[in-house]
Amino acid sequence: MKIIVLGTGYVGLVHAAVCSEYGHEVYAYDNDAKKIAAFSSGQSEQIETYVNEPGLTNIIKETLGKYLFFSTDLKSLIEGTDAVFLCLPTPPNLNGSTNLVFYDAAAEYLAEIAAARQSKDKRIVFANKSTVPIGTARHLQEIMNTHKVENFGVASNPEFLAEGTAVNQARKPDRVVVGCDHEADFRILRRVYSQFVNHVRIKYIETTPETAEAIKYVANTMLLTYISFWNGVGAKIGEKFPNVRIDDLRMGVTSDDRISKWGSFVSNGAGGSCFGKDIASLIYQLRNMNVSTKMLEASYEVNEYQKVYLIERAVTECGFKFNNKTVAVLGLAFKKHTNDMRDASSIKVIESLLGKGVAKIKAYDPLANESARAVFDPSKNILFEKIEYYPTAKAAIEDSHALFVSSDCEEFRGLSRTVEDTVSPPYLVIDGRRMIPDFDDIVSKGYGYLAVGSMFMKPDAEN
Ligand SMILES: NC(=O)c1ccc[n+]([C@@H]2O[C@H](COP(=O)([O-])OP(=O)(O)OC[C@H]3O[C@@H](n4cnc5c(N)ncnc54)[C@H](O)[C@@H]3O)[C@@H](O)[C@H]2O)c1
Structure with a gap:
């Protein structure tokens, strides 16, 4: 498949590298020319200045110029492309809502270019890997329609990787979630992810775009809530009651198969680019629907x-x-x-x-x-x-x-x-x-x- 990865940050670069490893023809595009120059160099030091993930540089070195190409010229890449993955930053606004400025700028530019492509007889899928509010695939569809793009589909394909183990997770994810409206788009993405479809362990989940978007938010806020439970309850018991050993408490509780060991290690809070902004965004989205968000607010506050x-x-x-x-x-x-x-x-x-x-x-x-x-x-x-x-x-x-x-x-x-x-x-x-x-x-x-x-x-x- 011919794939474009739009945005070569942690998510985009790992996705591009692992797709190239599976023999797809991958073009990674970013509007940051310095990044693209660093990645095109194939030099560990230069690549790792931007994204330092175990195993990533080795893949780039192996596939660069054969299956993996970097470019700052999106126009030259579009002809004959099967799928474009949008891996753009979606930082929070002050009120917790998701800032779609980068996303929208990239989507508008992509739409302009896609509308002018020659290979209109070939269907193209625009898939969101960025974490975006529920309904954003629909919003992307509107952008494409406004620019009169032809023969396209939109998809939500959220990313679940955790930094530090991103390459291993991209090679062997727990699940791949694909939300589309049309069978033709599911088919294209099945070919992109052919190694994971019908896999004995990896769940390949096909659903609506909105459900796929919601899966990402519920998963991330669930993880943070579980971490906050241990920090807000388990850790406090260990700190306040004499003779309570937190490590034994944790082991005793998580020996129950229903209770996760992951997240039970108490800490000075969970950081990273996603947990805080994703829970803030879901709080904002639910409040807009007049839903009480007390539980999510508590998770967020405990973590901070x-x-x-x-x-x-x-x-x-x-x-x-x-x-x-x-x-x-x-x-x-x-x-x-x-x-x-x-x-x-x-x-x-x-x-x-x-x-x-x-x-x-x-x-x-x-x-x-x-x-x-x-x-x-x-x-x-x-x-x-x-x-x-x-x-x-x-x-x-x-x-x-x-x-x-x-x-x-x-x-x-x-x-x-x-x-x-x-x-x-x-x-x-x-x-x-x-x-x-x-x-x-x-x-x-x-x-x-x-x-x-x-x-x-x-x-x-x-x-
Ligand atoms: N980092 C993670 O662990 C992780 C995990 C799962 C999901 N996500 C989600 O994936 C998305 C991307 O996250 P990230 O950590 O890779 O972000 P990032 O900031 O590392 O990378 C984003 C890239 O997009 C580029 N970019 C910005 N505007 C552009 C434009 N108009 N055209 C082309 N490129 C542009 C930037 O230069 C940058 O290289 C976010 O929505 C995030 O929530 C991140």
Whole structure:
């Protein structure tokens, strides 16, 4: 099949690469010429500046120029195309609704070009991979009709990948959801996804465009609600009731097959580009239908509160004074195996620390130091000048008074030894991910340990 992928961000680039791996002829288009130049170079360093996903660069290197092509000229690509996947950003507006400015601009441009194509006898499907409000495929159809595009269909084909494991998930998704109005369009998309149709494990779900759009929102808000349940209920039980062990509580509860293990690990909130904006958008969409959204609002609020409350606990429970202190913040991206800083908990953590008057923040992430620099741009906020970036956790911890673990990078599991080797008590370890299994060791040596889901472990000298 000849495929165009419109928008080469996390979703578009992974989709383009994996489709090319399956032997489709894939043309990836973006209006950001620098991105396209970087991806066309086939060089790991250049590709990973934009999208750093395990396994992705290898696929691009293998298929580039054979099945995978990058371009900034959409007009030259359209003839003979079977399907166009729209993978555009859909950020939130201040009121929570979805901002369709990028989507609409791209769709209008695509419509203009599609209307002028020569190969009108060939049916073309425009499929939304972006997460868009229920009814947007219909809106896309109207845009195409306004431009008098002929012989086309619209589809909703939501993306469910999780960053950090995106390539594996695109190769072996749990499900592929395809919403169309016409059998001819289902047929085209079945050929695109032929490896998944009739698969023994992967569910290939064909439905209406509106249902497909709704599936994406319900799935994402369900996931965030489950995470918020554990943070808002499980973690609080562990923090307030003496002698409750959160890890045993979690295991006891999730041993029931009906209750998911995924999402039960308490944390300083879930970040990433999607959860927050998708739940805000669904709240907005439901309110417009006069539906009460209290449950979704609570999920959202718990998640936001969770990102910073450990800093308040450090003050009230541990008596720690942040003013003029140096604090190491470890784990800047929203999770391990990615350099994506969008809505990362570390942003709220760092802003909160700066608000408490810290002298310096020593930041470290194995992949995201550079993308963090762009987020904490001192020209936007002079306080960001207090942030310094280090190549290792050890270097960040040196000469600090406290550290905050804000993501789940595996290397943080060995932090107790790094702490012991690098700084002396009094010292406070704040663990937003419960990453330090042997915290008893450091507590017995005089370090304080404050983790989500547990009461403060006072250093032994104070016990
Ligand atoms: N990132 C995820 O984990 C994830 C997962 C599932 C769904 N989604 C959804 O997929 C969509 C895309 O997300 P993303 O993370 O890939 O976004 P992104 O910001 O990483 O990428 C979007 C790309 O679109 C390009 N673009 C913007 N306007 C354009 C235009 N007019 N013409 C051509 N290209 C244009 C940008 O340059 C960028 O490369 C969003 O709706 C998001 O909610 C994201």
